[in-house]
Amino acid sequence: MKNRVNYKANQTPTMKVLTDSQCLEIVLAAEEVLFRTGMEFHDPQALEILKKHGCLVDGIRVRIPPFLVERALRSCQKHVVLCNSRTGKPAMFLENNNSYFGSGSGTPFFREPYTGERIRSTNKSIGWATKVLDAMPNIDFCMSLGLVQDVPLLVSDRWEFEQQLLNTSKPIVNVVTDEWGQADCLAMAEAVAGGPEELRKHPFITLYLEPVSPGIVGTESCQKVITGAEKGIPTIFTPCIMAGATAPATIAGVLVQGIAESLSGLVLSQCAGEGAAYIMGGVYTILDMGSTIFSYGAPEKDLMLACLTDIGHYLRLPIFGTNGCTDSSMVDEQAGVEAALSITMTSLSGPNLNHDIGYCEYGTTSNLDLVVVCNEVVGMARRLTSGIPVNQKTLCLDEIENVPPKGRFKNIWEAEWDDDQDYIPKDIHANFESDLISRAAFDLWNSNGGKTLTERANERVRDIIENYEADQLSKDVKAKIRSIVENAEGKIPKA
Amino acid sequence: MANYEQLAMEVLKGKKKLVIATVNELLAAGEKPLDIINKGLIVGMSEVGVLFSQNKMFIPEVLMSAKAMEEGVNIVKPLLQVGDMQSAGTVLLATVQGDLHDIGKNLVGIMLESNGFTVINAGKDVSPEAIVTLAKEHKPDVIGMSAMLTTTMLMMKDTIELMKEEGIRDQIKVIIGGAPVSTDFSNEITADGFAPDALSAVGLCKRLLA
Numbered sequence A: 001m002k003n004r005v006n007y008k009a010n011q012t013p014t015m016k017v018l019t020d021s022q023c024l025e026i027v028l029a030a031e032e033v034l035f036r037t038g039m040e041f042h043d044p045q046a047l048e049i050l051k052k053h054g055c056l057v058d059g060i061r062v063r064i065p066p067f068l069v070e071r072a073l074r075s076c077q078k079h080v081v082l083c084n085s086r087t088g089k090p091a092m093f094l095e096n097n098n099s100y101f102g103s104g105s106g107t108p109f110f111r112e113p114y115t116g117e118r119i120r121s122t123n124k125s126i127g128w129a130t131k132v133l134d135a136m137p138n139i140d141f142c143m144s145l146g147l148v149q150d151v152p153l154l155v156s157d158r159w160e161f162e163q164q165l166l167n168t169s170k171p172i173v174n175v176v177t178d179e180w181g182q183a184d185c186l187a188m189a190e191a192v193a194g195g196p197e198e199l200r201k202h203p204f205i206t207l208y209l210e211p212v213s214p215g216i217v218g219t220e221s222c223q224k225v226i227t228g229a230e231k232g233i234p235t236i237f238t239p240c241i242m243a244g245a246t247a248p249a250t251i252a253g254v255l256v257q258g259i260a261e262s263l264s265g266l267v268l269s270q271c272a273g274e275g276a277a278y279i280m281g282g283v284y285t286i287l288d289m290g291s292t293i294f295s296y297g298a299p300e301k302d303l304m305l306a307c308l309t310d311i312g313h314y315l316r317l318p319i320f321g322t323n324g325c326t327d328s329s330m331v332d333e334q335a336g337v338e339a340a341l342s343i344t345m346t347s348l349s350g351p352n353l354n355h356d357i358g359y360c361e362y363g364t365t366s367n368l369d370l371v372v373v374c375n376e377v378v379g380m381a382r383r384l385t386s387g388i389p390v391n392q393k394t395l396c397l398d399e400i401e402n403v404p405p406k407g408r409f410k411n412i413w414e415a416e417w418d419d420d421q422d423y424i425p426k427d428i429h430a431n432f433e434s435d436l437i438s439r440a441a442f443d444l445w446n447s448n449g450g451k452t453l454t455e456r457a458n459e460r461v462r463d464i465i466e467n468y469e470a471d472q473l474s475k476d477v478k479a480k481i482r483s484i485v486e487n488a489e490g491k492i493p494k495a
Numbered sequence B: 001m002a003n004y005e006q007l008a009m010e011v012l013k014g015k016k017k018l019v020i021a022t023v024n025e026l027l028a029a030g031e032k033p034l035d036i037i038n039k040g041l042i043v044g045m046s047e048v049g050v051l052f053s054q055n056k057m058f059i060p061e062v063l064m065s066a067k068a069m070e071e072g073v074n075i076v077k078p079l080l081q082v083g084d085m086q087s088a089g090t091v092l093l094a095t096v097q098g099d100l101h102d103i104g105k106n107l108v109g110i111m112l113e114s115n116g117f118t119v120i121n122a123g124k125d126v127s128p129e130a131i132v133t134l135a136k137e138h139k140p141d142v143i144g145m146s147a148m149l150t151t152t153m154l155m156m157k158d159t160i161e162l163m164k165e166e167g168i169r170d171q172i173k174v175i176i177g178g179a180p181v182s183t184d185f186s187n188e189i190t191a192d193g194f195a196p197d198a199l200s201a202v203g204l205c206k207r208l209l210a
């Protein structure tokens, strides 16, 4: 037996765009922005809280002293867990370098999986989408992949959330229309968890909001941060920044702008409730001038997210990433390339909660075939990032030495392995396996119908829609959430 | 001695002060006001359009160029003969009530302006009442409404209804745009047209006013 000393090993591959010194420089620049320029908070309660804790408040303009930012960074909870809605068991540990994957929300259009038509998303389409997400082993959490547009629109967020609750037990990132929608959806989540206290103990949803870049946190956004802090539910705060339009054109400038906005949200959350769990979002991308779109497929988006992730790790804040999405209107080669590259990048750099799988047409149309394809990509990426153990056993020196040139390797998979190795090479399943990816020779592939990956994915989608069922909620809980949905309309104050 | 090429370049670079100085110099040298616009200011702004679509200029720079051009036009405008320079039409733009997405609408405005339209940008989160009041005040040829949310799309319909009630719908064309908006929706709410991006919005306005 030999000893190894001062030996360094990679447990996984590593990728970093920024060093710690660079991260610190950007964070300090953001602190400067928050103090010198400040932000606007369009909500009286938020302004009061911020003032009470030492911010300089001038009308709606708030300048945040650096010590408050640094205090907030220390006080926010670093251990952030989301649970399974049926069992209450922890499903995702959104901390350290753990990566989880899920879909996106809010797409006005939906690619109908049977006809291929681009239709408006509906109650049914969201039910289907959620089933598919629930059935996919590499999808960890769900966003709705649509908007219910066949019911009164102002209360459609409750219908959307109901479809999600019915069709998945995975954690849900819940996006709502307004404060009344937020209240109703929280009540629905509490009904599923078994009351507010149970939801606090086993949170399975997050609140979601976006500031208006540059520099504005709207009324509803402020209220969500405060509600999250009060109810003990993690809040995701996502600046959607366009380099060269709502932020400087340089990537470092975008980072300063975005991090400043995110840190302002963090300060509000910690002032509203010390210790509140806060997830730093950020869809930083380019506005493509040729097409005038906010690009979901640009490599710059992936690069900026990798930078944001380095900063998140540096600050020990969970990061909400973006991947598995495309600017292409169809699931075609471009979609595959953009989705796979972005998933590879997130897998290598390690943001914790990675959304927008299934987005086509830059977040306008959702596509379930893409979800199924991305499920495979995530599987491959998980294999890519699993790392390789290098030790006496895995080096297989004995075996190699016992095989003379031209010899044959014995199947030593049967042999005994040290049990202090967390890698079990006996298990051939450690290799990526898929029944969707084709590795068949032409004749075999052709005799199997000669189908493309997208066609096979589409068959899977239909099979799930027709034959899959998620773990069901009890009748009683179903009735409770139904009644909230049915009574939603009455709660909206008339203008 | 100032020349048109230089003026165009100053517009392209968004140099407001230089544009003002050059326009004044050209006027002093006896150049025709209309030439200053057509051979200098507009040439510069057209180049802006080209560079923009090639991702070589960013929105803030485009806005600076538009501003510089406007300053130049403001100097020569009073000197033009009646009928010398015609605006392609006046467009009132607004992002509807409840909606804070304004980047797309602003881009539509820039594109219309660089194509000779006069644009009144009413901002974001604008109520049907405010749109109608502005319309009565400015008498635009076209009202362009932007909505990016399925919930705020409904405001477009409300605005058209209010225009009818107030008796101004017949005089003004209504166009709409934004991610959840479609031609079908435009027909449904009896708008006059939908365009998927800023460039086609220009074409749409030209068609409607032809």
Ligand code: B12
Binding pocket: A105, A106, A107, A108, A147, A175, A176, A208, A209, A210, A211, A212, A213, A239, A240, A246, A287, A291, A292, A293, A294, A361, A362, A363, A364, B098, B099, B100, B101, B102, B103, B104, B105, B107, B108, B143, B144, B145, B146, B147, B148, B149, B150, B151, B175, B176, B177, B178, B179, B180, B194, B195, B196, B197, B198, B199, B201
């Ligand atoms: C950037 C962005 C934001 C920014 C907006 C910043 C700003 N100052 O505008 C911020 C972060 C504030 C934001 C907030 C929200 N957003 Co948003 N946002 C986007 C995003 C990613 C890009 C929009 C954009 O600016 N594109 C670039 C511009 C240049 O393109 P454009 O707007 O489409 O405009 C072009 C054309 O549409 C057309 N056009 C536009 N207007 C007009 C008008 C006329 C007359 C004509 C002819 C043409 C025309 O020409 C333009 C130029 O070519 C879209 C995604 C998407 N697919 O569009 C979501 C999106 C629109 N947002 C969405 C959502 C859900 C929200 C929020 C509700 C999220 C939340 N829960 O907080 C809030 C709502 C805030 C509010 N009350 O308005 C959803 C919409 C869902 C729905 N209900 O319909 C989208 C589709 C994303 C998604 N899939 O979830 N958002």
